[in-house]
Amino acid sequence: MVDWGERLRGDPTVLAGAPSGALHEVLDEVAAAFDRRPWPPLVEVGSDRPIQVIGDSHGDYPAVHAALSFARRGDPPDRFIGLGDYVDRATRSQPDPKALPSGSVWNAAYLLSWTAHAPDEVILLRGNHEATRQLPVPGPTLLRELRRAYPAEEALGLWERLVGLLERLPLAARTEHGVFLAHGGIPPAGRLDPAGWNSGDLELLEGLLWGDPDLDYEDRSVGHPYTVEEFAAFLRAIGCRAMIKGHAPGHSGRAIYGGTLLTVHTSDLFATHGEGGVLLAEIPPLGRFRELDDVVLRAWGGTTWTRRPIRGLVRGAAATEPGSSRAERVLSGSGA
Numbered sequence: 440m441v442d443w444g445e446r447l448r449g450d451p452t453v454l455a456g457a458p459s460g461a462l463h464e465v466l467d468e469v470a471a472a473f474d475r476r477p478w479p480p481l482v483e484v485g486s487d488r489p490i491q492v493i494g495d496s497h498g499d500y501p502a503v504h505a506a507l508s509f510a511r512r513g514d515p516p517d518r519f520i521g522l523g524d525y526v527d528r529a530t531r532s533q534p535d536p537k538a539l540p541s542g543s544v545w546n547a548a549y550l551l552s553w554t555a556h557a558p559d560e561v562i563l564l565r566g567n568h569e570a571t572r573q574l575p576v577p578g579p580t581l582l583r584e585l586r587r588a589y590p591a592e593e594a595l596g597l598w599e600r601l602v603g604l605l606e607r608l609p610l611a612a613r614t615e616h617g618v619f620l621a622h623g624g625i626p627p628a629g630r631l632d633p634a635g636w637n638s639g640d641l642e643l644l645e646g647l648l649w650g651d652p653d654l655d656y657e658d659r660s661v662g663h664p665y666t667v668e669e670f671a672a673f674l675r676a677i678g679c680r681a682m683i684k685g686h687a688p689g690h691s692g693r694a695i696y697g698g699t700l701l702t703v704h705t706s707d708l709f710a711t712h713g714e715g716g717v718l719l720a721e722i723p724p725l726g727r728f729r730e731l732d733d734v735v736l737r738a739w740g741g742t743t744w745t746r747r748p749i750r751g752l753v754r755g756a757a758a759t760e761p762g763s764s765r766a767e768r769v770l771s772g773s774g775a
């Protein structure tokens with residue numbers, strides 16, 4: 440008997456070439472785990488250990504495997520949080536599409552198997568690409584990737600299963616030491632209290648999964664920009680001091696809003712965006728974390744993780760950014 444889940448957790452490529460029954464077996468285990476322990480909209484995460492955070496991966500399972508292996512190198516392992524967007528666009532990220540024909544499938548199955556196996560250590564948030572049936576994304580490729588990997592008549596059924604499980608992931612996380620994590624943004628006014636959050640609330644999904652800071656805003660047809668004033672008010676309301684997000688690659692590797700909002704991306708598709716790199720952010724444990732200055736950023740070079748500074752954290756540098764002096768006034772409470 441081969442345990443496909445166990446094999447997959449060791450190597451995200453094992454499903455390639457295997458019959459669809461292998462993927463079904465993995466998804467059965469994930470569904471059973473989610474039934475036993477459904478995810479709440481907001482996950483509270485302990486800060487007793489370092490937390491490794493990945494941004495949008497879009498099917499880049501080699502980078503995700505490298506990040507999760509890094510997080511799990513010790514005993515006990517570091518916690519691991521994915522900021523969403525595990526699927527779609529994988530075929531565009533590879534110069535040779537035949538090399539990784541179905542990266543979204545292997546990436547999603549690998550991560551789902553891990554979060555089902557170790558839910559206290561591997562926490563996956565939804566991105567807007569994990570909410571395509573609620574708010575459609577432009578140019579999704581997951582179904583096409585499934586059609587390359589499996590017999591055509593099985594692809595739609597597998598798509599429905601995969602998407603259905605991705606839709607059961609939480610919307611956001613909050614650490615004990617006050618870091619808020621979500622794919623894109625903050626909830627709309629009137630929904631600042633997580634006690635009232637509901638994963639089926641489209642306006643909440645749009646805010647958390649599709650929002651962009653106004654410094655980084657692009658018109659996506661879904662989602663609204665938020666200002667530093669709205670951002671600061673939300674952080675105060677939920678008792679957090681900083682946020683880490685993905686979604687918009689323009690500021691990847693940079694902290695904006697006076698060094699309180701960091702964006703990371705973990706896909707070769709966006710390796711040249713923002714400050715560049717396939718990035719992993721480490722939040723130190725309680726006692727060693729006060730602000731985003733204490734977060735360690737690393738970039739994947741294909742064989743090793745290399746430490747690199749987070750841009751925008753030095754006050755002098757932040758002050759050169761449009762809107763940052765306003766950000767500092769708002770965040771220090773000296774007027775808006």
Ligand SMILES: [Mn+2]
Pocket residue numbers: 495524566567568622685686687
């Ligand atoms: Mn996104």
